[in-house]
Every structure is written in structure tokens, then in C-alpha cells.
Amino acid sequence: MLIGILIVAAAFNLFLLYQDDKAGIFGPDSDQQTIIQILLAVDIATFFLVPVVIRQSLSPLKTINKALSRVKEGTYGEKIKYTSDDEIGELVGSFNIMSDTIKEKEEQAKKTDIAKDEFLAMITHELKTPLVPIQGYSDILLNEHLGKLNPEQKDRLSIIKSSSETLLGIISDLLDVQKLEIGQLRMKKENLDIKKSILKSVNALAPQAEKNEIKITTNAESLMIVHDSERIKQVLTNLIKNAMIAVEPKTGKIEVYMEETPSEIQISVQDNGMGIPKDKQKDLFKKFYQVDTTLTRERGGSGLGLAICRGIIDNHGGSVSVQSQEGNGAKFTFSIPRQAIALA
Numbered sequence: 001m002l003i004g005i006l007i008v009a010a011a012f013n014l015f016l017l018y019q020d021d022k023a024g025i026f027g028p029d030s031d032q033q034t035i036i037q038i039l040l041a042v043d044i045a046t047f048f049l050v051p052v053v054i055r056q057s058l059s060p061l062k063t064i065n066k067a068l069s070r071v072k073e074g075t076y077g078e079k080i081k082y083t084s085d086d087e088i089g090e091l092v093g094s095f096n097i098m099s100d101t102i103k104e105k106e107e108q109a110k111k112t113d114i115a116k117d118e119f120l121a122m123i124t125h126e127l128k129t130p131l132v133p134i135q136g137y138s139d140i141l142l143n144e145h146l147g148k149l150n151p152e153q154k155d156r157l158s159i160i161k162s163s164s165e166t167l168l169g170i171i172s173d174l175l176d177v178q179k180l181e182i183g184q185l186r187m188k189k190e191n192l193d194i195k196k197s198i199l200k201s202v203n204a205l206a207p208q209a210e211k212n213e214i215k216i217t218t219n220a221e222s223l224m225i226v227h228d229s230e231r232i233k234q235v236l237t238n239l240i241k242n243a244m245i246a247v248e249p250k251t252g253k254i255e256v257y258m259e260e261t262p263s264e265i266q267i268s269v270q271d272n273g274m275g276i277p278k279d280k281q282k283d284l285f286k287k288f289y290q291v292d293t294t295l296t297r298e299r300g301g302s303g304l305g306l307a308i309c310r311g312i313i314d315n316h317g318g319s320v321s322v323q324s325q326e327g328n329g330a331k332f333t334f335s336i337p338r339q340a341i342a343l344a
Helices: 002-023 030-072 087-128 131-142 151-181 194-211 229-246 293-299 305-315
Strands: 190-193 215-218 224-227 253-260 264-271 320-324 330-337
Touching: 030 087, 087 131, 087 151, 131 151, 151 305, 190 194, 194 215, 194 224, 194 229, 194 253, 194 264, 224 229, 229 253, 229 264, 229 305, 229 330, 305 320, 305 330
Parallel strands: 215 253
Antiparallel strands: 190 224, 253 264, 264 330, 320 330
């Protein structure tokens, strides 16, 4: 409104001066000349005043724009201070109400997610409990401590045991990933020899690899570094198992090797298997993502292993990545910093 009045006044003054120049509205009288000088001064003042007023009018809009940018980045609940009751004041009031509402909804969503994660962690723990006696009694029966079994009975019991182990693995993965989500997965980091942690995984899977005629090699060397041995073993076990699924029996080769840099050590699991298509690599570390669901159904798997690996390595302050070309195998690499994060 003020800008409009100033512009109209300036235009009217210029019109009067123009008419005076053409028709001599004002005479040579000194008072009339004073009026002309006043009109000129008003026009000059208006020329300088209008940009200032425009900048002041646009300033609240810039503030609103910056606040909207922060909302886009996830900063909620921020309020803009503006006291005028004009149209911009109404806009600022609407923004403040919107910001408060988004913040309230975000907090409610976080509480709901936490409650859901805690519930799932509890349920998966309870599901794990009855599987222990199933596996225990299967072992007792297979070892014939309660009497002789014919081949068909042994075969059926082996299926029961194998199925319970698969189910237990899926439940354990689900439990771990939920604990990672809510920050309750315990880590026991100690200054230990990384070679021992690597060999634990390799040796544990050696019988299965030999059965499938898959060759596993490692160049692990002794190196003291702060890490959770059991969790790093879990990461390596997941990666080696995935590699064993990807390679062909009899011709399959898996290399587990470590490299040192001044700031970290890198441990890689490389295979000569089927490889992973480029378009599927970006989703590999997401929960429940599976590259080939057919193989997963045949050999078991939850789609949680790589997500758990990333969570464990993130907790160690490292990173995990994949390099692969379809038909040319895959290499998964994770790092552990030499300057370890605080023991926990």
C-alpha cells in the first residue's frame, strides 16, 4: 500500500512539473519556485525510498523461504517472528501452525517406530526360544541315544533339524536388525588379533565348502586392532555364505584377504560366481532385499544379512561396499579404522 502511494505521488509531481514546463503553471514567483524545488525533492526521495520499502517488504518472504528450506531438510517446529497483521503476517501465522503440526506428527511417528521395533525385538526373541529344544531333541534322536533309527527316519529328522536351523537363522537375523534399528545391539570391542577373527569364520565354513568342493583361501595376517570379534565373524560369515551361494560347486573359489592402509584395514570377500547386475547393487544393503529370490527360496535366507553387516561395520566406524559385474563374480569389502571409536 505504501509503495503504491509513493509511486502515485511521484508520478503526480512529475506530471505537474511537465505541465509547468509546457504551459507555465507555476510562475517565476519565489514561492512557486519553492514549490517546484519541494516537488523535485519529493521525487528524489521517492526514488531512493521505494527500493528500501520493497526490500523491507520482501525480507519476511526471504525468511519464510529459508524456513521452508530447513523444513525440507528435516528441521521442524521452527517459528518465524512477525508482528504485522497484513497478508504476510497471515502467511507467517499459517507457516508457524504448519511447522508445529509437522513437528508433533514427526515425534508421534518416531514414538510409534520405536514401539514397533521394541515389539518386534521381543516377538523374535520369544520365537527363538522354542526352537532350541527342537534342535536339541533332533540331535538326540539322530545320535540314536533313544534307540535305533532306520534310514527313512534319519532322513526325516535331518530335514527337521535343517529346517529348524534355517528358521533360527532367520529369526536371529530379524532380532539383530531390530536391535540395530533401536540401538540395542551390543558390541564388545577389544584390542584383538584380526587374523583370529577371520580364521574363525573361514574354519567354521570349511566343512560346508569342502562338501560342495568350493575352495576358500585367505591371506590373513596378525594385526592387533580394536573390534568385536564375534560381530566381525558374523559379518564375514554372512559374506562367505553369500559367496558360497553365488559360486558353482566344484569350480567355485572364494578369497578372503586383508589389506592395510595408514588409517584402516580392509577385509574383502571375493568370489568367481554369477556376479550382481549394476542396477541391483544400490539396494543390496537394504533390509529384506534379495537379488535372486529363486536361489533364496532354494537355499534359505532372509534378505537381512547385508543390512546387518552394514549396521555392525557402521558401529565400528567403518564402511562396506561392493564391486561386481554380472557373470564376473563379486567382491564385498569392509573397513575397520585403526583409530577405533570408543570401546563399547
